[in-house]
Amino acid sequence: MKNRVVSAKATGVVLAGMLPLLPVQVLATGSSITEFSLQLDAPGCSVSVPGDHSLGNMVAGTKKTRAPYTMKVVCEADRPYVLYAEAIGAPSSGTDWAAMLVDGKAPAPGAETTLKLLKNGTPVNLQGAGKDDNSATFCSGSTARACTLVPEVNVPVNAEKGYVSTTVRFTLRHT
Numbered sequence: 001m002k003n004r005v006v007s008a009k010a011t012g013v014v015l016a017g018m019l020p021l022l023p024v025q026v027l028a029t030g031s032s033i034t035e036f037s038l039q040l041d042a043p044g045c046s047v048s049v050p051g052d053h054s055l056g057n058m059v060a061g062t063k064k065t066r067a068p069y070t071m072k073v074v075c076e077a078d079r080p081y082v083l084y085a086e087a088i089g090a091p092s093s094g095t096d097w098a099a100m101l102v103d104g105k106a107p108a109p110g111a112e113t114t115l116k117l118l119k120n121g122t123p124v125n126l127q128g129a130g131k132d133d134n135s136a137t138f139c140s141g142s143t144a145r146a147c148t149l150v151p152e153v154n155v156p157v158n159a160e161k162g163y164v165s166t167t168v169r170f171t172l173r174h175t
Contacts, residue, residue: 045174048072058113066153075143119150
């Protein structure tokens with residue numbers, strides 16, 4: 001966790017006692033600001049991923065699932081977490097799909113090869129909504145576990161030919 005600077009303000013009031021011959025009351029006020037740093041070290045989690053994941057050769061007019069993609073989460077202590085996904089730089093996308101670039105460029109509308117990531121046959125959210133919404137996450141727990149997604153690629157009949165790619169960012173959020 002980050003260091004936090006917390007400010008505290010203290011105000012004091014002092015009353016002097018009464019003298020028998022000359023009644024005098026003294027009132028003094030003052031203030032001071034004290035700053036201190038606080039560092040909280042909470043055990044974290046690590047996520048290991050296979051890196052680039054090849055989707056193999058694709059044929060126009062097909063929709064196929066590809067080899068699974070498995071991420072492993074290891075936590076130093078029981079600490080609740082969720083994983084969520086977000087397609088980065090896709091030329092277009094929906095809640096659970098992302099268009100893929102062809103040779104680094106956006107294909108013509110309607111000629112887009114699209115990617116979905118499935119967990120147990122259900123598409124996961126690819127818009128990063130898991131940042132604030134636990135229902136848009138695809139993996140959760142508090143200890144070590146493996147989280148597997150299966151890519152599904154839809155290549156339309158009129159798909160542009162070339163090298164297709166997309167980037168999906170996976171984020172671990174503690175809950």
